Amino acid sequence: DALGVISVGVGGLEAETVMLGRASMMRLPDIVGVELTGKRQAGITATDIVLALTEFLRKERVVGAFVEFFGEGARSLSIGDRATISNMTPEFGATAAMFAIDAQTIDYLKLTGRDDAQVKLVETYAKTAGLWADALETAVYPRVLKFDLSSVTRNMAGPSNPHARFATVDLAAKGLAKPYEEPSDGLMPDGAVIIAA
Known part of the structure; x- marks a missing residue:
């Protein structure tokens, strides 16, 4: 999807049915456009963004829909950021969370060792078929949601409820943390949480 x-x-x-030459019917889901505006603040990670987006999209009830991200904010996200967002699709209930094919897609194909001819084929096909990001800027969606990336702050959630997030500045107020004090012995303080990801 990313x-x-x-x-x-x-x-x-x-x-x-298809092997026997008959048509296979499937109901197409609702398509929801999500316009990402603004730019993330310094120090904001893809995880911060995806937790905020998950909360937002659950409230907007996109269950079963194909969600398509577009706009200035979507263009500014790296392939890794996009993959993090698309990977959370089950948590916000959608069937798919798509980003348009663009130069970052082509860079990813090159980075992962795809043959030059294959990369050129992908780019040519996407542009010819109208699937390149520039061609999709005029797409009309039956429903459009707007999400401002600049509104995302450092936050936490989960692991069982990724939609129930809270800002890290609220940890002390919620009784989940106390102000950090540097221990004099150089060791980690009692109750410290270390995350390696």
Whole structure:
């Protein structure tokens, strides 16, 4: 989804139907456009963004929909940021969370060792078929949501409730942390949480 590619699985009966030359029917989900505006603040990670987006999209009830991100904010996100957002699709209930194919997609294909001819084919096909990000700027969605990336602050959630997030500045007020004091012996203080990811 982060690369602008979606794969739809079908069951055994549907596959057999197609093998026998018959049409396989599927109901297309709602398509929801999410315009990402603004730029993230310094120090804000993809995890901060995805937790805020998950909370927002759950409230907006995008269950079962194909969500398509676009706008200035979407263009500013790296492939890694986009993958982090798309990976949280089940948490906000959508079927897919797509980003358009653009130069970052092409850079990713090169970075991962794809053959030059294959990379050129992907770019040419996307541009010819109208799937390149520039061609999709005029897309009209039945429903459009707006999310400002500059509004995202450092936050935490989960692990069981990724939609129930709270700002890290509220940890002390919620009784989950106390102000940090540097220990004099150089060791980690009691109750310290260390995350390696």
